[in-house]
Amino acid sequence: MMNETFTIAGVTFRNRVLVASGTFGYGDEVPELVDADKLGGIVTKSLSMKPRDGNPAPRIAETASGMLNSIGLANIGVQKFIDEKIPKLSSFASTVIANIAASSVEEYCAVLEALDPFKVVAGFEINVSCPNVKEGGLSFGTDKVKVALITRELRRRTKKPLIIKLTPNVTHISEFALAAESEGADAVSVINTLIGMAIDIRTRKTRISTITGGLSGPAIKPIAIAKVYEVYRAVQIPIIGIGGITSWEDAVEFLLAGASAVQIGTYNFVDPSAGVKVAEGIKLFCEKQSIGNVGELVGAMEAQRSLSVIESWL
Amino acid sequence: MIQTHAPVHSVEEIASGIFRLSFRSREVASAALPGQFVNVKVNDSLFPLLRRPFSIFSVESEAVSIVFNVIGEGTRILVSKKPGDVVDVIGPLGNGFSVAMDSKNYKTALIVAGGLGIAPFPFLLSQIGKDKKVLSFTGARTSNQIVRLGMGHMHIATDDGSEGFAGNVVDLLEEHLSHHHYELPRIFCCGPARMLKRLSDFAQKKGIECYASLECAMACGVGLCQGCPVETINGKKKYVLVCKEGPVFETSTVFV
Numbered sequence: 001m002m003n004e005t006f007t008i009a010g011v012t013f014r015n016r017v018l019v020a021s022g023t024f025g026y027g028d029e030v031p032e033l034v035d036a037d038k039l040g041g042i043v044t045k046s047l048s049m050k051p052r053d054g055n056p057a058p059r060i061a062e063t064a065s066g067m068l069n070s071i072g073l074a075n076i077g078v079q080k081f082i083d084e085k086i087p088k089l090s091s092f093a094s095t096v097i098a099n100i101a102a103s104s105v106e107e108y109c110a111v112l113e114a115l116d117p118f119k120v121v122a123g124f125e126i127n128v129s130c131p132n133v134k135e136g137g138l139s140f141g142t143d144k145v146k147v148a149l150i151t152r153e154l155r156r157r158t159k160k161p162l163i164i165k166l167t168p169n170v171t172h173i174s175e176f177a178l179a180a181e182s183e184g185a186d187a188v189s190v191i192n193t194l195i196g197m198a199i200d201i202r203t204r205k206t207r208i209s210t211i212t213g214g215l216s217g218p219a220i221k222p223i224a225i226a227k228v229y230e231v232y233r234a235v236q237i238p239i240i241g242i243g244g245i246t247s248w249e250d251a252v253e254f255l256l257a258g259a260s261a262v263q264i265g266t267y268n269f270v271d272p273s274a275g276v277k278v279a280e281g282i283k284l285f286c287e288k289q290s291i292g293n294v295g296e297l298v299g300a301m302e303a304q305r306s307l308s309v310i311e312s313w314l
Numbered sequence: 315m316i317q318t319h320a321p322v323h324s325v326e327e328i329a330s331g332i333f334r335l336s337f338r339s340r341e342v343a344s345a346a347l348p349g350q351f352v353n354v355k356v357n358d359s360l361f362p363l364l365r366r367p368f369s370i371f372s373v374e375s376e377a378v379s380i381v382f383n384v385i386g387e388g389t390r391i392l393v394s395k396k397p398g399d400v401v402d403v404i405g406p407l408g409n410g411f412s413v414a415m416d417s418k419n420y421k422t423a424l425i426v427a428g429g430l431g432i433a434p435f436p437f438l439l440s441q442i443g444k445d446k447k448v449l450s451f452t453g454a455r456t457s458n459q460i461v462r463l464g465m466g467h468m469h470i471a472t473d474d475g476s477e478g479f480a481g482n483v484v485d486l487l488e489e490h491l492s493h494h495h496y497e498l499p500r501i502f503c504c505g506p507a508r509m510l511k512r513l514s515d516f517a518q519k520k521g522i523e524c525y526a527s528l529e530c531a532m533a534c535g536v537g538l539c540q541g542c543p544v545e546t547i548n549g550k551k552k553y554v555l556v557c558k559e560g561p562v563f564e565t566s567t568v569f570v
Binding site for chain 1: 533542
């Protein structure tokens with residue numbers, strides 16, 4: 001019997017594939033297209049204390065094998081989430097992680113405290129790395145002292161898994177992972193989007209309304225894998241790998257680089273059932289390789305220099 | 315709403331540079347309503363990455379069709395599809411013209427299309443009640459770019475004056491209505507943003523209800539990405555999503 005599960009701070013996920021915040025709504029958006037019970041977990045759209053309208057159009061633009069977005073954390077606010085979404089999520093078989101975004105330490109704490117009593121909220125992922133809002137967001141995520149402070153304050157307020165979602169828009173992401181770990185974070189999510197920009201050469205206008213946005217999709221996968229590898233060598237806590245995953249092969253690559261689990265983000269927009277397919281693909285791969293526990297893949301890359309790369313070219 | 319790998323039935327040029335791709339899907343065909351759209355993955359590669367949204371142009375038994383001109387990588391791939399090739403389709407999506415179309419509160423449908431804004435109207439015309447009087451107005455750059463398939467009689471405007479009224483379709487409509495009176499008219503429109511804005515203003519001035527199908531860049535088409543906001547006028551929320559709450563809106567409710 002294949003063991004697909006993994007555990008963060010006592011919470012067990014049925015498999016190692018989650019859907020990333022902001023790419024799967026609050027879990028109840030498209031039941032026609034995906035059986036969410038087959039996912040390892042669902043990370044909700046970022047929740048703030050009050051509802052947020054988000055940014056004006058255009059909010060998205062496609063780039064080479066990727067997309068820029070500047071949604072601006074549009075969300076229904078924590079109270080409406082409690083009133084309308086939590087009752088629906090209670091029937092889910094997969095683990096629900098609430099993602100929190102805020103513009104002050106106090107707001108992070110207030111949202112977490114509002115959600116902590118609900119059993120269905122199994123843990124928290126803290127967004128300290130949104131590039132598309134004026135306050136909070138990246139200004140927290142690029143400051144080690146603030147990442148440490150937010151982690152410390154939230155750690156005091158919950159016993160549930162606390163996952164800090166890190167930004168790649170820094171020089172050494174591992175220093176931020178260490179800061180989170182040292183203040184008691186149970187895991188880190190690596191990576192959020194990279195700051196990117198695109199200009200329409202005919203109109204000379206930027207292709208999204210906020211000028212710069214967050215770049216995601218297959219275009220960023222090699223960067224994400226390098227960041228996972230860097231963090232894996234620096235910390236002991238589990239890493240959730242994120243960045244451009246579209247297939248089970250991509251997911252296995254993240255596991256080998258050191259991720260204990262992965263999240264599917266942008267590709268949910270193309271194929272909402274991508275997460276389910278990735279989980280099934282990982283399982284089949286392990287069966288074929290006679291691997292009894294998917295966890296055996298974590299960090300199991302070969303450190304030696306590759307002698308021939310021609311097979312992966314052709 | 316379903317996701318399906320649908321076989322392509324045909325790709326044909328129905329006006330100069332404008333193509334119709336028809337695919338077979340019993341599920342999409344049977345559920346589709348006028349003004350709804352489908353979100354199409356044009357190939358199984360990662361470039362282009364995202365799906366492309368298209369209004370449903372026609373539904374004939376199991377065949378569903380879309381129209382497009384070749385303006386980017388996605389449409390370049392679509393136009394080269396051969397019968398039997400497969401497209402990955404999610405649909406039908408969004409709220410179409412149905413509620414407005416089926417209402418008893420109007421008697422004359424004024425269809426106004428600019429360029430490829432013709433896309434939702436052959437399907438709408440095939441479904442609209444026989445008790446309604448229907449007039450169609452269409453504008454194009456030039457005569458050979460006018461899509462006529464499934465439209466019946468149309469009042470035509472061309473930018474270059476090669477056919478019908480020389481000028482844009484809003485001017486044509488205004489001119490027409492200054493000479494003709496119709497009982498309880500209602501406008502159904504689709505086209506470039508500037509055209510919709512002018513129609514919206516005109517409709518408001520004349521006290522005519524006006525429903526527009528809006529276009530917007532969108533990634534998922536089902537509300538996951540929140541990428542396609544349109545600002546509401548005095549709405550409870552500042553933005554609504556074109557993919558979910560639209561693509562058809564009453565023009566007095568949103569900033570078109």
